[in-house]
Amino acid sequence: MNRTRKHPAGAKGSAGRSTDKEAAQSAPKALRIIPLGGMGEIGKNMFAVEYEDEILLIDGGLAFPDADMLGVDILVPKIDYVVENAARVKGWVLTHGHEDHIGGIPYMLKLLPKIPMYGAKLTLGLLRGKFEEFKLKESDADLREISTDERIKISKYFTVDFFRMTHSIPDNSGLIIHTPLGRVVHSGDFKLDYNPADGKTSHLHKLAQAGQEGVLALISDSTNAERPGYTPSERDVMNGFEQLVKDAKGRVIVTTFASHIHRLQNFIRVAERYDRRVIVEGRSMVKNTRIAQELGYLETKHPLASPDDLAELADDKILFLCTGSQGQPMAALSRLAAGTHKKISLKPGDTVILSSNPIPGNEEAVGRVINQLYARGVNVFYPPTYRVHASGHASQEELKLILDLTRPKFFIPWHGEVRHQLNHQKLAAGMATPPLKSVIAENGDILELTRNDLKKVGQVDAGVLYIDAVGKSSEEITEPIIRDRQTLSSEGVVVIMALAGRNPSVEVITRGVSQNHRELNSEIEKIALENLKRGVREKRTLSDIRDDIFYPVRRYLRKTTGRNPLIVPTVIEG
């Protein structure tokens, strides 16, 4: 290893490209990198990169809620900072079409003026696929298709070299961002698959060249930074899958992520090899395969079918691709497992393959589906016992390769919870040529990058919007509402209606509290009526009487029954 090539970026002079010379002359001005999502979490990825009066946006993802965010459908980054500085935004580049990179964009488009948005064909196709649900028109956005290999001059200060990286979706890119201060490399989501379904491997050459010429900072995917070794290839998954299909006597039902077009392509190839027709089931699976086919990302000998088409086929001539790999209760596989699917019934002899791992938080749901499948007498196969899934993210040896090829002066571990970021940082520190400095960023941090330093200099107002009732009101909800729901969920609700006036009376309704509700209600009624009568007698205000009722009832419930339900008293003039 040539130690004299150490950190050629930045101060040593080879930083800017010729296109950046003009801007570079007024250096040293700082570049600002502001993660608006995707730091300290896996989900809702988004960056703003800023130099002088220009902002470049990267991605705009969504995240899924934790179990205690009750009733919340999705989370999207709070982009107040971008909205306030919208006039300075010169371009928006998309690395790939996964929900955690583009799923937030429909919400954001409504808040922002039209910004030139650059993405590869499939990425834009999947984004357009969301427009209808959100009542957006093509003209609401300025979509510009690029190849995964293109150089785009975004603005005076920013030029972006896209470079292909293999991942669990086609048309996935990393970015070399040429700035007046030097190159910032953004790995994109990636694993290094030497045998991807389409034969198109990662453009390591471009990364190597950037490393040779000097990389000021590397932003890299930390998802699997705790995992030693290499992530297996999609080829390995196909081989594991083929073995099972070869041995299957009856129907084969397989589930995986609906956007995992490469894997679906491999599964379809195996189906064709064993003379099985492919039936696609489940809304997102139907939608994604349709988009992928229309755009040329999925080749099939026969048209993909629906369950209605192929009723006459023998069991060993059928392969289902279906949704439900995360145990989502309404998805095709969950319905099959529960015996509530309208068109298909599982039977002994069927083979079900889960080509996926549960995302943290979904273990219970997936476990339930697996048990139901076993109970139906079908043959069930899933990882780790069977090699029918591989992560889309790089393990430690791959991460080290990227660190070695780019040899960044500064390092920003991204796309991970704190545990992943810190372990990635540790990996980087252990390299033969470690970065001079690395920073564990949080969402909203303003990271200031000069040729000589990378540091946090402040915070923008970043955060998260909780979105409820997606597709209907798609309304933002707030933490007080979630807190109410948390109380309601574990303790139920006590409604007390008090009628003030000449004949004071009280009615009590409890829901979700206790099954001895008659006894409980009559006790609450007694306490409430007593306090209501005294309040009326003493001519207290309705709002005071409300408190007179609330506190004694709460005390009674806590002390006597150990319960702490939501108490909703109302006092009205009768």
Next chain:
Amino acid sequence: MNRTRKHPAGAKGSAGRSTDKEAAQSAPKALRIIPLGGMGEIGKNMFAVEYEDEILLIDGGLAFPDADMLGVDILVPKIDYVVENAARVKGWVLTHGHEDHIGGIPYMLKLLPKIPMYGAKLTLGLLRGKFEEFKLKESDADLREISTDERIKISKYFTVDFFRMTHSIPDNSGLIIHTPLGRVVHSGDFKLDYNPADGKTSHLHKLAQAGQEGVLALISDSTNAERPGYTPSERDVMNGFEQLVKDAKGRVIVTTFASHIHRLQNFIRVAERYDRRVIVEGRSMVKNTRIAQELGYLETKHPLASPDDLAELADDKILFLCTGSQGQPMAALSRLAAGTHKKISLKPGDTVILSSNPIPGNEEAVGRVINQLYARGVNVFYPPTYRVHASGHASQEELKLILDLTRPKFFIPWHGEVRHQLNHQKLAAGMATPPLKSVIAENGDILELTRNDLKKVGQVDAGVLYIDAVGKSSEEITEPIIRDRQTLSSEGVVVIMALAGRNPSVEVITRGVSQNHRELNSEIEKIALENLKRGVREKRTLSDIRDDIFYPVRRYLRKTTGRNPLIVPTVIEG
């Protein structure tokens, strides 16, 4: 392998022991094995074993609720069948002191007459430890201490040979139940640890002898039936732990299951080897170590301390044992991670070791704690990267050994979800001398066992009680209440108070529904008032008016806002 020794049990004559001769003469009568919990699940283990007019009970555990059983604290088996047949119950044997084997007993004692209950010293000690919380007295139970090696004649038909099996708690036994029809072997929970902390290995000799003499049926632990190979020894865990303690410069904080006395013993030994004083923190850890010490299951050079005692000690002289291995929000480790512990603050240089894996459903909570620990700059170690935990349950090779030693005629895979039971069944079917038949049982199944057959012949009314507010009202709650809570949790509640009479009026309160509640409320109010007025005009009954309000409001909410909250309308005469 001597194939001529195949299935010596049952019809071939060596079935009963001399003590059973009298009963055996009236054979072939059937033995009934009725699992009341622990089948198709990991939790709330309990069996009733029945012959003629005698019943033998085994264990009485609790289970923890799934995430969707909102507000439920614990689950216990429904024992109506046992209560109805209480007069026939001759004895109750306990295999060990884990919650899923004894945690339900305090509830059951209140429903049953005194039954001779046999358990080893620590098992009874842990059971007694619950009495106070449940306001039970020693005289409420008939506890009889046995060794893990004892033979107990329970009644005319039942004699039980306890035999020690290694597991994640001391004083753990399997059972050889001698019946008029032959031997039924119950493995107990087990792994085969050749280096347990107390040096007392499993009594495989007794199992081998039973196999030699003939085993009619085997009931065996299926928890890890999907896991190939062997489960590591506690010795391996201790070695992994010691390596980390040796390298630690600051304080060491370790969490594991509070009942895992063997592991705690090993950790204390390591602490003493490195001259660290042991501080115990967290209610259940303090309680269990106290009981274990009093009964002689935990040896320490110095008394175990509390955080107050040792304020003056240097950081590298301290080792904390604390609760919170499952990310329980109120436990010591979670408070330390969140920075809300009253007495101890973590600091960079501290070492935190999680000697545990998350139980399914707890992954998110444990993940959150781990991230918080990283964010505090402490060194965090957990499996699988570090060998600081091993399961207490046998993997496939150990399960096969038990199957081979006992060579049961009939096999009942137990202590597992369906997936584990079926994989255990598959393992058994693959043995050189497979069982003649095996049955996948569910809770409540009546399994009838003769010398020649094992089959399901019916069902008793078994099921589950949901217990809420443990330690306060400890009240049973029912599914309708849980369903109300599920609606409340994701959708909130709309309360509509309608005042009928001369001046009809409506008041609407929403909680947990939407943040635009003013707008929403006024729309609901409008709909409700309109229908109330019409109802009053048309002199409809209050209950009819209630429906007149309920349905249009529900329709409005569903259609216009996509929401489906719990709607609670009340109409009162003003």
